[in-house]
Amino acid sequence: MITEQGIKDFLRSSGYIADSAIATAVFLALRMEKPILIEGPPGVGKTGLAKALSSSLDFPLVRLQCYEGIDEGKALYDWEYGKQLLYTQLLRTQLDNYLSVSADLREAVERLAAEESMFFSMNFLVQRPILRSFLSEKRSLLLIDEIDRSGDEFEALLLECLSDFQVSVPELGVIEAKRKPLVILTSNGTRMISDALRRRCLYLYIGYPDLDREVAIVRARFPQICEELAHQMVSFLRKARELNMRKPPSVSETLDWANVLTIMNASKLTREMLDNSVGVIAKHQADLQMVKDLAVQELR
Amino acid sequence: METVVTRFVHALREQGIRVSPGECLDAVQALGFGGVEGREVVRALLQVTLVKNVNDIASFNDVFDFFFSQQEENPFFIKPEDLMGAYFHIVEGEEFTDEMLEKRRDRPGLLTSAQEVTAEDLQNLDWLKDLEDDSDGPEIQVRMKGYKGKNKAPKPSEFNLLNLPSAAFSKSWSKESNSAFTPEEIADMHEIVSRMLIRIRKDVRRVKEEQSRGKLHVIRTLQKNYRNDMVPFLVSLRCKKKVRPRLVVLCDVSFSVSYASRFMLLLLHTLHNRLMEVRSFIFNQELAEISNLLTNMPVNALLEVIDSGSLVDMDDNSDYGKVLVNFKKRHLESMRGNPTVIILGDARNNYNEANEWVMDEIREKSGYLLWLTPEDRETWQRGDCMIEQYGAYCDKVEYVKSVDELSVILEDLFRSIYTDLAPRKRRNGDDRDSMKEPDDYKDYYKQAKAMVHHDHRMQLNPSSEAWRKHFGTFYQKKR
Structure with a gap:
């Protein structure tokens, strides 16, 4: 039985400090078998959450990075034309024998049509990330990263x-998922x-973490940093975030x-x-100067 | 539990949060899994399932606090004071106070029996919001100017909360400020431009997909089908040469229009490098090219340079005639590929030589000639304003009174340059020929504007020449 606290502990074991909102969402996603859409400023650990989940729950990670112009051939499946042609070439003699039995052209066409499905089978299907995660024997984690970079058409496809x-x-026909994967979509909100x-x-929505959680994140990743220094740098960065910078420092910068x-x-x-x-920050x-000015006020 | 959730969803909907029945079911299911032990647990469960937008989280929390703070036996009880408060807020835009409640109680009216009013009534009050709502931005203003069938007009789907005019730019130019830009203004301009580009890109893609793109590109087709044993499953067509839109901007920076040109400069600065090849000039009495400065300098530094007067003397009065002649002498030759020319200025020539024949030559060299003026049409015929002379040569004269309007006009222009549609072709025929029933809001909107514009051109025809001469000399004598 999975609980929220259990999920928090799981994530902590792989170095991800989650708050209760994150734990709730993950808990529900696992129980209800629904995808999670994560939004938030860049660098707060949206993709990191997926990675931490995959390693702590032991779900293999299948990642689909979106970009402009991504389509079903890149995301779902594709036919392997080359392989199909190669097979027809290699099987030519067999085909000749097989078809030579037939009396006339009509019968030959019918015989060939009966075997048509051979060339459109799973053999010749290239599995792209989404299909791969659906067909995985083990329950997997499908990460659809930066969905806002793709177009509307792709969204509709999903x-x-x-x-x-x-x-x-x-x-x-319809291929159903063997094990429903845990799906995580991330978006930076550019669209x-x-x-x-x-x-x-x-x-x-994952925003910037509060002070205690951010200190805990730093300490979890870099145990050699003492509590005081972690506290000092995190509070400095929190002040920097209020400065109206073009690219405010995020958790990844921390x-x-x-x-x-x-x-x-x-x-x-x-x-x-x-x-x-x-x-680094x-x-x-323009931001560089702002941070330096802040340092003059804050640090000695 | 289901009834509580549905009531709660109802309350959310009243606050304008869109919740579908499916999400409502999700919420019930989630509560079943997560339990209803703690207040915060329930809040988290409901939020994850019901709220699908960052902007809605705050109002969700308000509704949640309000909804679950009521008496246990009747969770949807609404205090009459709150209802009155909502009423006042919606109808009169005032905050509600106790003494106002007293006042209203004395008079019999709509809300005196507030005790019996239910949540449905509160919902009904929402229509009042629509009456007061004038946040529709420039589109609606253009619509009101030119297009009569208001009921037929489709609601632009893009006009969601995220596309509303940005807060940093007020409804019209703020006349007093002539200082450096604040970071908010710069950020907002970046946002406006990014949104504009995204929308344009979408349209361009659509048009390109619709176009049949010429002959078979043999080499590329072979390359593409190499793995198919050269059987051409995938066809590659020879694309047309990529259109590289060029833009030439002449921007008046004299004192009388500085409040508008300031934003034009900011817009140009943001556009530079991002959209197209732009050549920008500023002028007063002299003309100076600032294309390189725009690409290499932060915008505030550029403003300082301009203000210092090292490019053009800021103390002079603007002299359009001289500027035009200088432009012809120095730059007209190097204008290639039918660029779009935009002139921003009030055409107040300070009674100098007009030299409008240069406009004719510019028109010949340009693909499209647009004049933007920050001055209202009513004052065009007063004093030293030469816009009728100059405007007669332009494809379009537009009156812009806010940043949003400026960006809407330019977006339209860029879209048509990119998709290589309307403006260039429009020169050949009458605008009105192409008027047909619009199928989507963009067309419709463009046509509405074209209609307004058409009326300008009628006025601008030199038939009023005699009139102007008369009054022009009159003013001159007086001076």
């Missing part, structure tokens, strides 16, 4: 897959996702910075240290 966990292949897709998913500070062997945050490592020229 509707059938996500609500019924099935893929229609015209030549084969509005349609309501139809939203309705089929549970919705989880972790990068923590990494840098461990390498620099820091025990306390100083201005000099910040000046040396400011490029700020990724725009």
Whole structure:
């Protein structure tokens, strides 16, 4: 029996500190077998959640990175024309023998048509991520990353897959999922996702974590950083987030910075240290100056 | 439990959160799995299943707090005070106070028997919102100007909350501010432009897909079908040469229009590098090209440079005639590929030589010529305004009074440049010939504007020349 607390502990074991909203969403997704749509600013651990879940629940991760112009040939399935042609070439003599029995052309065509399904079978089907995760023997985790980068057409394509966990292949019929995968969709909100897709998913918004959780995240990843330093750097970054920067530092920046500070062997945050490592936090020229100005106020 | 959830969903819907029956079922199912032990647990379960948008989370929490704070026996009881408050808020836009309640009690009227009013009544009050709602933005204004069949007009689907005019830009140009841009303004402009680009890209893709794209590209087809043993399953067609839209912008920066040109500069700055090849000029009495500055400089630094007067003397009065002649001498030759030319200015020439013949040459060299003025049409015929002379050569004269309108007009323009549709062709025939029943809102909207524009052109015809001469000299003498 899975519980929310159990999920939190599971995730903690793979280095992901979840709050109760995240745990609830994951819990429901597992019980109700519904996809989760995760939105939030970049770098707060949307994809990280999927990875942590896959490793802690031991679901193999099947990842589909969306981009503009992605279509069913890249996401669901494709026919392997080359292989089909190769087989017809190799089987030519057998085919000749097989067809030579028939009296006239009409009969030959009928005989060939009877064997048609041979060339449109699973043998010649290339499984793309979604179909692969549906056909996986073990329950898998399907991560559809950055869905907002794809077009409307692709979103519409997902509707059938996500609500019924099935893929229609015209030549084969409907292929149903052997084990319904846990589906996680992430979006950075650069485009509005349609309501139809939203309705089929549970919705989880991951914002910036609160102070304690962020400190816990840093400590979980970098145990060698002492509590005080973690606290200091996290509260500094939280102030930086309020600065109206073009690219506010996110949790991933916090972790990068923590990494840098461990390498620099820091025990306390100083201005000099910040000046040396400011490029980890700020990724725009204007932001760089803002962070430095903040450091003048905050740090000694 | 089901009734509680459905009532709660009903309350959410009244707050404008869209919840489908399927989601309602999900919520019930989720409560079955997750249990109803703690308040926060229930909140989390309901939120995950019912709310599908970041913007709705806050109002969900409000409804949740309100709904589950009521008496246990009747969870949907609404206090009369709250109802009155909602009424006042909707109808009169005022916050509700106790003394107002007293006042209303004395008079018999709609809401005196507030005790009996139910949630349904509260919902019915919502239509009042529509009456007061004037947040429709520039589209609706254009519609009101030109198009009469208001009932037929389809509600633009793109006009959701996320597409509303941005908060940082007020409804019209703020006249007093002439200083540097705030980060919010810059961020908002980035947002406006990104949204614009996304919409345009979509249209361009649609048009390209509809076009049959020429002859078979033999080499590419062979390459594509290499793995199919050269059997051409996948066909590659020879595309038309990619249209690289060019844009030439002349922007008046004299004091009288600075409040508008300031935003034009910001828009240009944001557009540079992102959309197309742009050549930008600013002018006052002199003309200066700022294309390179726009690409290489932060926008506030650029404003400082312009204000310092090192490019054009800011103390001069604008002289359109001289600027046009200079433009012809120095730059007209290098204008290639029928660019679209946009001139932003009020055409107040300070009684200098008009030199409108240059406009004719610019028109010849350009694919489309657009004049944007921040000045209302009523004042076009007063004083030194030369817009009728210049406007007669333009494909279109537009009056822009806000950033949103500016971006709407430019979006339309860019869309048609990219998809290579209307404006260029429009030159050949009368606008009205192409008027037919619109099938979607964009066409409809374009036509509404074209109609308005058509009326301008009628007015602008030099028939009023004599009149202007008369009054022009009159003003001159007076001065």
